[in-house]
Ligand code: SAH
């Protein structure tokens with residue numbers, strides 16, 4: 001039994017770290033600078049390619065280094081507080097991050113996995129809560145907000161691979177959807193869980209570097225989508241440094257309404273946002289920006305809105321995703337009627353855009369609204385805090401990630 005697999009109080013886990021961070025950890029335990037690069041490559045392979053849970057698995061690392069590593073560090077993962085599996089294979093995990101200090105009980109975030117025939121999408125969070133206050137989104141009502149570290153973002157993928165048995169020598173859990181073409185269970189990542197990724201851009205970029213590294217987790221950057229409510233000044237940096245696919249939470253076609261629905265619009269209006277979209281690198285018909293549009297009854301769902309949407313996006317390689325609104329307790333909106341959504345979608349389709357309205361996934365485990373069932377008021381309050389936000393919306397409709 002490896003000690004490193006378990007939790008050693010006060011010991012730092014190496015899981016989720018970047019190459020530079022791993023190197024620092026090695027130097028800190030006395031590994032010589034000239035040796036460090038090679039050792040980082042070894043650790044990288046074991047942690048991110050094989051999914052090692054203990055240092056004693058690392059057979060090509062000398063015994064004494066293994067001992068020093070397990071004295072100082074662990075390979076522990078954040079704790080999975082609960083797992084719910086839907087009839088349709090969607091899985092939702094409530095993940096507790098280790099406490100960062102005496103006042104921190106350990107932030108909790110949700111992560112949702114949606115298997116489809118041609119892909120498996122993991123919806124990850126970039127922050128605990130969100131400082132923005134989009135009027136239809138429940139995350140915005142959560143008071144506690146902090147950025148996740150890049151390691152905590154990467155750890156969501158590692159946890160998903162653990163739970164899905166998605167490592168070279170692991171066995172998938174019973175009943176798991178197993179891709180029959182030899183591909184990975186998690187082929188796509190969407191940053192559509194909690195938080196505004198572009199307010200945590202440094203850690204998001206680092207996390208994407210780790211996730212897409214060809215010698216480790218090997219997710220293609222083209223299969224990673226970052227969704228933003230429109231933090232215009234950071235979009236260029238995202239394009240330059242992460243080069244992922246981009247999704248924009250548009251939701252309204254007039255500034256007056258978008259100011260209300262997505263208040264960051266008061267800072268960066270629709271024109272500035274779309275100009276930044278046009279400047280996003282690498283766009284082509286095969287590489288389009290996804291525009292998310294939540295369907296709110298009587299608010300943004302008229303024929304005129306649909307036509308204006310088409311007009312606005314002219315010239316931008318775009319996909320449009322219509323998201324049925326996910327109501328939450330106390331929310332002031334309703335989801336548009338089905339006929340309205342169909343009509344809206346038809347106008348968009350006739351203009352040449354695919355506009356999928358996907359079948360909701362994971363309804364039976366409330367993956368759609370992020371609400372975890374719980375008996376106690378405390379848990380219910382927490383569930384409310386995490387409910388009905390990005391995970392529910394984008395994660396569940398599994399959109400924006402390639403054709
Ligand atoms: N903060 C980022 C990413 C997380 S939200 C952003 O806003 O883009 C992911 C998506 O879910 C966004 O398009 C968001 O507007 C949408 N969303 C949030 N709450 C929703 C709800 N109750 N119903 C439907 N979609 C929702």
Ligand code: SF4
Nearest residue numbers: 130132134137140229
């Ligand atoms: Fe934050 Fe996105 Fe929700 Fe707006 S929609 S409050 S930006 S998580």
